[in-house]
Amino acid sequence: MQIYKAPLRDMRFVLHEMLDAEQLSKLPGYEDATAETIDAIIEEGAKFCEDKLLPLNRIGDEEGCTYENGVVRTPTGFKQAYDDFVGAGWQSISSDPKYGGQGLPALMNFVIEEMVCSTNLAFGVYPLLSRGAAALIEAHGNDAIKDTYLPHLTDGSWSGTMCLTESHCGTDLGLIRTKAVPGKNGAYRISGSKMFISAGEHDLVDNIIHLVLARLPDAPEGVRGISLFLVPKVNVKADGELGPRNGVSCGSIEKKMGIHGSATCVLNFDDAEGYLIGEAHKGLRCMFTMMNGARLGVGMQGLALGETAYQSATAYAKERRSGKSLAKGAKSKEAADPIIVHADVRNMLLTVRAHNEGARALAYWTALNLDISTHHPDAETRRDADELVQLMTPVIKAFLTDRGFEAANLAVQVHGGHGYIAEHGMEQLVRDARISQLYEGTNGIQALDLVGRKLGLHTGRLLRHFFHPATAFVEAHQDDKTLKEIVMPLAKALGKLQQATLVIAQKGLGDPEEAAAVATDYLKMFGLV
Template sequence: MQVYEAPIRDMLFNINELHEDDGFGELEGFEDFDDDLTAAILEEANKFCRDVLLPINWSGDQEGCRIENGVVRTPKGFQEAYNQFRDGGWTSLVSNPKYGGQGAPHSLAKMVEEMTCSANLSFGLYPGLTTGASIALEGYGSEDLKDFYMPRLVSGEWSGTMCLTEPHCGTDLGMLRTKAEPQDDGSYRVTGNKIFISAGDHDLTENVIHLVLARLPDAPPGVKGISLILVPKYLPNDDGSLGDYNNVKATAIEHKMGLKASATCQMSFDESKGWLVGEKHRGLEAMFLMMNTERVAVGIQGLGVGEIAYQSAVYYAKDRVQGRSLSGVKNPDGPADPIIVHPDVRRMLMTMRAYNEGSRAVSAWVSRALDAEHAAKEPEARQRAADFVALMTPVVKALFTDLGHDSAHLAVQVYGGHGYIQETGVEQFARDARIAQIYEGTNGIQALDLVGRKLPHKMGRNLRAFFHPVSNFIEDNTSDADIGPMVIALQQSFGALQLSTGHIAQKGMKDPEEAGAAATDYLKLLGFVAMGYTFAKAAQVAHRKLKEGTDEESFYKSKIITAQYFFDRLLPPATAAFMAIKAGKKSMMELPAEAF
């Protein structure tokens, strides 16, 4: 059974309590979003996700999308749900007020995004892609393009996509062949084929605005010759009404493992009219602004699936009776005890819980930095926030989606045979979660980005934005009577991370394959150290609240117990990644290709 209720109390804990001393200082521009409004927004988002999106999650997966008379149709209930989503203002939550947005902080908007991904990940992709397209357009588009298209994207009247991948090239965008021919009126004619285009066509909005990577006739080879062109499905008139069809066609819907209610399309552009976004031959700059936004969003997708998988597993573990407790009968009036009494079931549930709470805490930290990057009062704080976001973006994308995938599979295991059949809806989580480890750059690519670009950038400046607060926290709290043992465990893992960083810096400069061989293990280690830092801080806050006196004893005690489980069971294996990193590339790379 698919069960979901947004963990609002934990979300508010992360927004209001955990990161109040993150060092970014007071942020400007969010004064209207006080504690009361923040809580009210989360409550309303929960109602919508629970009551509108969750009921069509499983049915949407079963029905899928289809092409009907040349138009992509979404499953039953999706159009009505989207109308409510748009009318409720959810498409504009984080957008610039200049274009009709509400200007909410990312620290709030990411929590709402998590809810949407938990309740119905397929649905969440439609407005999610529009948000990403809006960010790229706002950052690089001309004033005329922004003034015309941004209000319609922000309102949800129109939707957006990004069109990168072609049949012969995925990550290696330097190989793309789509062409853009300049016209006398300053527009371009785009011709080419794209695949794997999320929300490439659908019936939720009347127009779809594509951001397409293409080559101009005078483009240099490779990635330095790529431009970004805005191509609408229908050419709009000056008043925004729809004009002529623009020869933009979804030629097929991909048959996928999961996310079946999300229309992943093969797209054809046939001399389709478009307009340049940004400068010629510099389209990747604009596209990467969108992609980096999407990479954080994909990490939230992993967290969202992990949360609904956890809640569904807890529901089943409390309801399903099987066997007797090893410590004595717990359900004397029944034929057996609920399976939540068994240690191995507890292991799975606690692992999922810790993954989710740890990911949410790190997400809140990164989201706070996303806000501080533009809204911190001090220039130094803005720069430090930007460095931190750059470092953590590949970690959020890769680690959260790995853990969300693990949680989805643990949920299936908790359900046993009932998890493997479709009727319970749990196997959908495992299928839906899998793609998040692949799109927006596979998790292996994220790890390479971390060690190859983010670590050496400006002599390790990005890393200092992470190392300094963790190091200071350890120094200040090793002798803390409440959390001292946790801090010592954090210190050990942080030491392993420092040694691993030095090893990669030394070996990788001489042999890039050494850095590549260590990349995935290093990303996981850094991510788990970040989680350990947030768990130790959370436990410290919880101990303080309990000493001060609170009517939420259960919440704060649960925080401490979950943190202790993380340090006891989950951090030690991650710390051991240092041994794999130190082993180097030899056994990984020496087997000849023909021997595989």
């Protein structure tokens, strides 16, 4: 059985003692983000996730979504849980008050997202995509589109998707074939097929807002010819009420390794009505607003499953008895001791816990800077914070999900044979965790993004936002005897990372393939430091 109790003490330690999250209450628009408010919110979020979502996790895995004649139904209990989720305001926690949101920091959403995905990752996919769609529309949509769609995405009555992948192309989006032709009244007619569309069709909401990449008739070849369109499942009338069904249909849902409660769909667009978002032929640039947000969200999924794996494996290790302790002086009267007394078991558990705690600190710190990048009154401070988030996005996505998958596998190992069967839920964690290394750009793509784009961007300025404060920390604490066992290894690791960065930059100038060959190892090194 999966065990999860929100690690509120650990969360508060990072939020208040490490990051001083209350500093956000000094920024315009975040005045309500006091420590007291933050604690109250995460406590209530923990109750909701533990009481409402965790009991549905196994049900969702065993039942999965069902497809019949174009209609997709989510597992038993998902619809009621979703209604409760949006009714309690969790969908709108960090959304713009102008469209009905609560206007709290994005950091709060990261914390809630961790708990949601720890208790039910498949469920968490639905609200994650809707928030991403809303962020994209708010950043790039015109006022009419914002006013029509954002209030519904904010309150959760409608949901959103991102439609990129086609049967012949995934990462290489320059190959897409979906077409868009101008129609009446400024609209466009969209035709084509998309696959692997998470939450593409389901029964949780009345309307689904698809954000679709397509090509106009005069589009240049490659990624420079991609435009972005908003295509609703149900057309919206001038008065804001729902009208006739649009030319969007679900052709099938995928039979997947994991996250069975999340509908992964093939979507067919048959002369569907759509609306241009941003400028023609510059759609990929707009889509990255949603993609980068989703990558951070997927990173949180890795942390989330790592936490559930740790708690479940620890609980099992304290109960399961096998063998006797080898520790000197250990004299148990029992026939066998709990397996947690064995060094190998403790090593596995502590490895997972260490990675979880480091991952949480890194993710929350990045989220804090995300809020600074949008709300700080000083332009240079906003720029620096934004560049740090850009640098850390591929690291969080790849490193946290790799560690989450490792954690799930170690939890299986701690359980022994019992981890391999369905009863204890560990094999579900492995299956669910595996997708996080694949979607929103495989982890190899994240490594290439880090090495190929982020290292050299603005002549290396992004790197300075990490290297400078890290170096300053080492210099400020190198003589502190209480921190010696932490600071000295950090200083050595940081130095090696800086050396590796320099070598990769030099080698990459002469032969980019050399840099690409070590990109995955470099990202892992970066994440560990």
